[in-house]
Amino acid sequence: MRADLLAQLNGERAARRAAILVTDIADGAQRLVREAEIGADPLGAVLGRHLASGKSGLVEVDGRSLFLTVQVPPVRLVVIGAVHISQAMAPMAAGLDLALTVIDPRTAFASPDRFPDVDLVAEWPDAALGGRVPPLDRYCALAALTHDPKIDDPALAAALAAECFYVGALGSRKTHAARVARLTEAGFGPAQIGRIRAPIGLPIGAVSPAEIALAVLAEIVTALRRAPRPEAA
Template structure:
């Protein structure tokens, strides 16, 4: 690979931005397509589909055999709330190759015993999210029912390019949440990004079932057409 391409690829990876290295099989010529340049690329539809899959592979496009090398950041799930649902989510997320971060200032809940092998931050979201930036490869989920914990995280997520934002609670609870976010300056278009009630509608009742529904919705958002802020 050309050293300038390698340097550009490494810079994008370091910034947690996806890139696709396009190699013409017949000639060996290579070019790099960044996430920012994807939409304007002549092969945008093919590249987008390959990027959503998260896998490298051979394709045929415009009469050429191409090999698309996908370099995508590890998808991450950031959760406010060291609760029963997030406890159930943690091992499922690991099986799905999703990095999970749990934020909860309540030290009685945020313990390594309850969350083994999980990145656990027993602090307020405002402090924790300064070290765990939210980006286009991050899903954010609010699970505490406590506005003092969930709202700062939701506000940070709405200001970011998170590919998924979800919040636990009934429609009545979410209505009050929307009122608070509107008072904080967020528009209806902004808050329309929030999946609430959170998760796929599978009739989930137990914490494990709710965790499954949430992760299912996250995977659907990750692998389906990417949703970006307007």
């Protein structure tokens, strides 16, 4: 690989931005396509599919064999609320290679005994995010699960501002309507607020904490892989 391409690829990795290195098998020619450039690239459709899957691979385009090396930032999942759903979610998230952080200022809930081997932050979200917890970005998912506006709302505001690929919040439609009013008053527009998945999770009839955790993670994977939601398919 050329030194300039390696430097560019490392720069994208450091900035937590996705990129794809395109290598022509016949002559070894290489070029780097950044995520923001994929839509305008001649191989846009092919590159987009590989970016969504997160997998590298060989493709045939117009009689040429190309190898696509896909570099995608590790996906982070930030959960607000050290609740039963979060406990059930932790081992599932690990199995999906999601880097999980649980934030909850209520130390009675946010205890290592309840969340062994989990990145647990017993602070208010507005203090934790960008402090003890790295800033949110487009390769982060955020799930707000406390039902407490004082805890959930600052985290949701941060996730919307950071354009996280997934933002979800627990609560009924009535609860969400009140949430929408608060976020509107805080200056967020309808398009931004409309990105919040509420009620959270795919509609699988979940009842138990484990089932709700499964529904939330399934919705996160759907958003990550850019697949249509079942009700929109």
